[in-house]
Amino acid sequence: MILVTGGTGLVGAHLLYRLVSENKKVRAIYRTERKLENTKSVFSSYSNDYNTLFNTIEWVKSDILDIPSLSDAFIGITKVYHCAAFVSFEPDKYQLLRKTNIEGTANIVNLSISNSIKKLCYVSSIATLGKTLNNESITEDTNWNPEEDNSVYAITKYGAEIEVWRGTQEGLDAVVVNPGVILGAGIWHYGTGSLFKKAKNGLKYYTSGTVGLVSVDDVVTIMMQLMDSNIINQRFILVAENWTYKDFLQALAKAVKTNPPNKLASSKLLNIGWKLDWLKHKLTGKRRQLTKHIAKSLATKTHYSSDKIKTALNYKFKAVDDTISSIGKHYQK
Numbered sequence: 001m002i003l004v005t006g007g008t009g010l011v012g013a014h015l016l017y018r019l020v021s022e023n024k025k026v027r028a029i030y031r032t033e034r035k036l037e038n039t040k041s042v043f044s045s046y047s048n049d050y051n052t053l054f055n056t057i058e059w060v061k062s063d064i065l066d067i068p069s070l071s072d073a074f075i076g077i078t079k080v081y082h083c084a085a086f087v088s089f090e091p092d093k094y095q096l097l098r099k100t101n102i103e104g105t106a107n108i109v110n111l112s113i114s115n116s117i118k119k120l121c122y123v124s125s126i127a128t129l130g131k132t133l134n135n136e137s138i139t140e141d142t143n144w145n146p147e148e149d150n151s152v153y154a155i156t157k158y159g160a161e162i163e164v165w166r167g168t169q170e171g172l173d174a175v176v177v178n179p180g181v182i183l184g185a186g187i188w189h190y191g192t193g194s195l196f197k198k199a200k201n202g203l204k205y206y207t208s209g210t211v212g213l214v215s216v217d218d219v220v221t222i223m224m225q226l227m228d229s230n231i232i233n234q235r236f237i238l239v240a241e242n243w244t245y246k247d248f249l250q251a252l253a254k255a256v257k258t259n260p261p262n263k264l265a266s267s268k269l270l271n272i273g274w275k276l277d278w279l280k281h282k283l284t285g286k287r288r289q290l291t292k293h294i295a296k297s298l299a300t301k302t303h304y305s306s307d308k309i310k311t312a313l314n315y316k317f318k319a320v321d322d323t324i325s326s327i328g329k330h331y332q333k
Helices: 010-021 033-046 050-054 067-073 091-114 152-169 193-201 216-227 245-255 267-284 292-298 307-313 320-332
Strands: 002-005 026-030 058-061 079-082 119-123 174-179 181-183 210-215 234-238 241-244
Touching: 002 010, 010 026, 010 033, 010 050, 010 216, 026 033, 026 067, 033 050, 058 067, 067 091, 079 091, 079 216, 091 119, 091 152, 119 152, 119 216, 152 174, 174 216, 181 216, 181 320, 193 245, 193 320, 210 216, 210 245, 210 320, 216 234, 216 307, 234 307, 241 245, 245 320, 267 292
Parallel strands: 002 026, 002 079, 026 058, 079 119, 119 174, 174 234, 181 210
Antiparallel strands: 210 241
């Protein structure tokens, strides 16, 4: 039987849909009944008979920080997809990020070892990769630099990867995927799905940076192929294409049939923006929308190479333009 953590998130929900569609025996953990609606929403984007498919999953109420219930979820499991994570770039969320992403992953790794799991697939992020000089492509060999001004999210996802590599030293077979910005339908109130909603409401500004994009379908397909392969103890960048933010936001606007942004938000404007956002947070207690690291990322040009996974699996990614267009149609519905 296969265990999936994070089954109510974008990647986990799409992974569950693919697994049950292929008649795999699957168990998934969830924290609250309300979160299960995310998975149903994803399933309903692809099937009219989504309830039947959804009900084939063995759901276990648990948490990656709750070792007793998590231990029960591991009974009879042979493979694990660890998709659960907390995503935030807010500095004051650092301790929660550490607890969920690092301690939670350590629990998954430890239980995988003690239960003799055949293979673990961990969903990391390109945020854990280092930077290059002279605009060279970032690859799996681009080393993390702890002296960089790294975001709290990147620090904790890197720490989670270290737990996976520690597990491989203790006999666990694992693969790690490092996706870019993942695009998929079904969850519209947060994550990349909310970008389609924001685009529909109208975006005035674009930024000067670039972004690595990939379809959630590609991410899930590659994860499943890696788990069925003989490849172990390696990491793979999953970025289909590198786009400018201008092109990305214009494509979003086109997909939801609204006007594209036409004003450049300069680095100076972004710096003013994140400082005002910080002040608003301090005065009102509202969650941060634009942090220093997000502002920096929006104005940074980077290029990620997925040559390693293309060669390893002879894989061809979906065109990002087609992905955005398809998701836009789902959103319009």
